[in-house]
Amino acid sequence: xxxLGDYLRExxxxxxxxxxxxxILVSGAIHLVLVFFVGSYEENLSFDGGIFSVIxxxxxxxxxxxxxxxxxxxxFHAFNGLRVILIELYQGKxxxxxxxxxxxxxxxxxxxxxxxxxxxxxxx
Amino acid sequence: MSxxxxxxxxxxxxxxxxxxxxxxxxxxxxxxxxxxxxTMQRVSGVGVSLYFLAHIIETGNVVGGLSMWSVPAYDIAKxxxxxxxxxxxxxxxxxxxVIIGFLxxxxxxNGLRLFFSEFGYGIGKPARPDYPYKPKSQNTxxxxxxxxxxxxxxxxxVYALNVLFG
Amino acid sequence: xxxxxxxSRSTPKRHFEEFTIxxxxxxxxxxxxxxxxxxxxxxxxxxxxxxxxxxxSCGMKVNGRPMLACYTQISELKSNRIKVEPLDNCAIxxxxxxxxxxxxxxxxSVHPYLIRNDVKxxxxxxxxxxxxxxxxxxxxxxxxxxxxxxxxxxxxxVAADKEFPGPQALAQxxxxxxDSRDEGIQKRIDVIDTAHxxxxxxxxxxxxxxxxxGIDPAQGIxxxxxxxxxxxR
Ligand code: SF4
Ligand code: FES
Numbered sequence: 025x026x027x028l029g030d031y032l033r034e035x036x037x038x039x040x041x042x043x044x045x046x047x048i049l050v051s052g053a054i055h056l057v058l059v060f061f062v063g064s065y066e067e068n069l070s071f072d073g074g075i076f077s078v079i080x081x082x083x084x085x086x087x088x089x090x091x092x093x094x095x096x097x098x099x100f101h102a103f104n105g106l107r108v109i110l111i112e113l114y115q116g117k118x119x120x121x122x123x124x125x126x127x128x129x130x131x132x133x134x135x136x137x138x139x140x141x142x143x144x145x146x147x148x
Numbered sequence: 149m150s151x152x153x154x155x156x157x158x159x160x161x162x163x164x165x166x167x168x169x170x171x172x173x174x175x176x177x178x179x180x181x182x183x184x185x186x187t188m189q190r191v192s193g194v195g196v197s198l199y200f201l202a203h204i205i206e207t208g209n210v211v212g213g214l215s216m217w218s219v220p221a222y223d224i225a226k227x228x229x230x231x232x233x234x235x236x237x238x239x240x241x242x243x244x245x246v247i248i249g250f251l252x253x254x255x256x257x258n259g260l261r262l263f264f265s266e267f268g269y270g271i272g273k274p275a276r277p278d279y280p281y282k283p284k285s286q287n288t289x290x291x292x293x294x295x296x297x298x299x300x301x302x303x304x305x306v307y308a309l310n311v312l313f314g
Numbered sequence: 315x316x317x318x319x320x321x322s323r324s325t326p327k328r329h330f331e332e333f334t335i336x337x338x339x340x341x342x343x344x345x346x347x348x349x350x351x352x353x354x355x356x357x358x359x360x361x362x363x364x365x366x367x368x369x370x371s372c373g374m375k376v377n378g379r380p381m382l383a384c385y386t387q388i389s390e391l392k393s394n395r396i397k398v399e400p401l402d403n404c405a406i407x408x409x410x411x412x413x414x415x416x417x418x419x420x421x422x423s424v425h426p427y428l429i430r431n432d433v434k435x436x437x438x439x440x441x442x443x444x445x446x447x448x449x450x451x452x453x454x455x456x457x458x459x460x461x462x463x464x465x466x467x468x469x470x471x472v473a474a475d476k477e478f479p480g481p482q483a484l485a486q487x488x489x490x491x492x493d494s495r496d497e498g499i500q501k502r503i504d505v506i507d508t509a510h511x512x513x514x515x516x517x518x519x520x521x522x523x524x525x526x527x528g529i530d531p532a533q534g535i536x537x538x539x540x541x542x543x544x545x546x547r
Contacts, residue, residue: 034513035542042266042543045259065311069233071210071226078210078229095204102197109190112475112514120509130201137214138204144211147219172402173473178378182519182532186470189516265517268540274492277455277528285533286519 037104044101051094058087082145095138103131180286185258185294192251192258199248206232242312249308250301257297261290317394319346321358324408330397331355337388343376343396344383347410359409367526370462374410375399380464382526401467417463420479424487424505429498449494456489456534458527465521465531477510481521481531484512488534491541499541507542515539 058076059068067074074080081087110123176183209232212220220228264270265285272284315337320330333350335341344362351358360383362372367385374383377397388396404412430436465481466472472480479487487502506512512535521531 033507033542034509034511035507035539038513039543042263045263049256049260060311071229079225082210098200102193102200105193106197108514109194111509112471112478115475115477115510134201134204137208140217141204141208141211144219145225148211148222148225172467173470176470176518176520179468179520180518180523182517182523183470186516186518262517265536266539267543268537271533271536272530274452274455274530274533274537276451277458277530279528281525281528283519283522283525283528283530283532285517285530285536286522290519 041101041104044097044104047097048094048101051090051097054087054090055094079145079148082142082148088142088146092139092142095142096135099131099135099138103127181291181294182286185261185297188254189258189262192255195251196248196255199244199252206236239313245312246305246308250305253304254297254301257300258294261293261297265290315394317346317388317396319350320395320397321347321350322397322399322409323358324400324406328406337394341388342384343374343381343386343388343391343398344372346388346396347383347398359407359411361411368460370460373401373412373462373464373467375401375467380467380524382462382464385526401463403467403469403472404463412463414463416476417466417480417482418461420483421461421486424479424483424490425498425502426483426486426490428490428493428496429501430495431497443495445494452494453489453492455529456485456492456531459486459489459529460527462526464524464526465529468520468524470518470520471514471516475510475514478514479506479511481515481535484515484538485521485529485531485534488538491538492534503542506538512539512542 058081059065062068063074063076068076068078070077072079081091107123107127110127111120174187176187208214209228211225212228261270270287270289272287275284317335317337319333319335321333323329323331333354335346335349338345342365344365347358347360348362351360360372360374362384363369364371365384367382370382372383373380375381375398376383376386377391377393378399380401383398398410400406400410400412404414404417407413428436459482461482463482465485469478469481471478484506487506490496491499491502515532515535517532517536519532522529522533525531
């Protein structure tokens with residue numbers, strides 16, 4: 025993802041960063057509303073009690089899709105942010121390369137793992 | 149090896165910078181509000197990133213965690229999830245959530261301020277500077293939003309406290 | 315009335331030396347330093363020239379904030395203990411004198427001069443470049459920069475990232491890009507739109523709050539960022 029820096033200008037990466045932030049604002053708000061502001065918190069946190077319980081949210085296509093979007097946005101936004109902090113702290117081609125690869129690997133793992141959660145939970 | 153013995157020392161400029169790094173990068177003493185927001189935005193970003201990591205791992209338990217990669221039986225999944233919820237139900241994690249609520253809210257609203265500023269809105273127009281040289285980009289609106297983000301973040305923390313402990 | 319002036323000295327090890335200075339009306343920090351150098355210790359090293367905030371050589375940290383020593387009245391500090399240190403983010407040559415080589419090399423890297431596509435015409439112009447007053451207003455304040463390096467030493471990103479051009483260089487890039495006579499926008503954006511370029515500014519605004527000439531580098535950088543972010547290119 026971040027070794028795209030060789031092909032994408034930094035300003036393009038940051039453009040993605042800013043707009044993924046706005047994306048998180050929207051999808052994250054929906055996520056938070058579903059947990060805190062509808063039904064009761066206890067029920068929403070339970071596996072299958074009530075209409076906004078964990079499994080019910082996953083089974084609803086629109087909600088699951090929002091969660092998936094949120095996952096992708098946050099993975100990009102968070103790990104790009106960490107990359108920014110790390111390459112500002114120390115400079116050098118080697119360091120930059122390792123930061124990019126390690127962070128990309130962790131972000132990719134999280135996206136795959138989270139997507140798996142969403143997909144499998146829909147099938148339970 | 150002889151080559152390593154003759155390696156040139158790092159330029160003095162760089163050494164001096166490293167020495168002052170912790171002082172002037174980490175700690176915004178005697179600085180303007182925006183500088184505090186800069187540090188807070190970093191700290192909150194890192195905090196929320198770590199929470200995100202933990203959250204993805206934790207919610208993976210709905211379907212049985214790392215060890216299970218096929219569709220789990222309903223009861224097993226339910227059991228897994230209940231175990232996770234029980235494990236997370238202790239005041240330490242709840243306190244963590246309160247802090248994350250604070251950081252997340254601050255990051256959101258301060259991030260919105262940065263979003264608009266970075267596209268050139270809300271920072272004033274360049275004009276002839278006149279004494280006493282008030283910088284237009286450090287205006288009341290900017291300071292207001294920073295304070296507002298802090299207040300909203302505190303409110304979010306209070307709300308989370310109420311939900312989790314009340 | 316007397317004030318105590320503690321000066322950061324670099325030899326043999328970094329330490330502070332205290333001087334007691336008789337306060338006169340209208341005394342600036344630079345005057346106090348000159349008094350100490352003339353009467354108390356001839357070996358204090360500092361850099362100054364114009365004594366009127368024009369040359370930009372007397373930048374130093376006064377009570378923890380980057381300031382021009384000649385532009386800071388002691389009375390405005392509201393304290394009779396004054397601590398002067400060399401600027402942050404620069405290597406110290408001696409006492410209060412810092413190395414600006416890096417700072418100037420960043421300044422030079424953004425092509426701080428008018429670029430025209432028609433170089434022949436620029437060298438041998440047949441008529442003046444015309445500009446409206448509103449067009450001048452767009453960049454005028456940035457052209458007042460005296461290269462004192464205060465913003466550079468106050469910037470938190472510069473403190474960590476040695477390849478970041480710093481507020482001064484980026485503001486100068488904006489000064490020429492915003493100039494209606496200039497045609498070198500692409501050339502400058504190629505220099506600043508890198509992994510250690512303009513994107514590493516996160517709008518802390520310290521640069522603007524310390525600038526002694528009323529320049530607003532933070533504003534210029536955000537406006538410049540708008541050019542780099544625009545999707546049209
Ligand atoms: S922008 Fe202001 S603080 Fe920065 S070098 Fe120029 S005059 Fe000094
Ligand atoms: S001595 Fe010239 S700016 Fe202070």
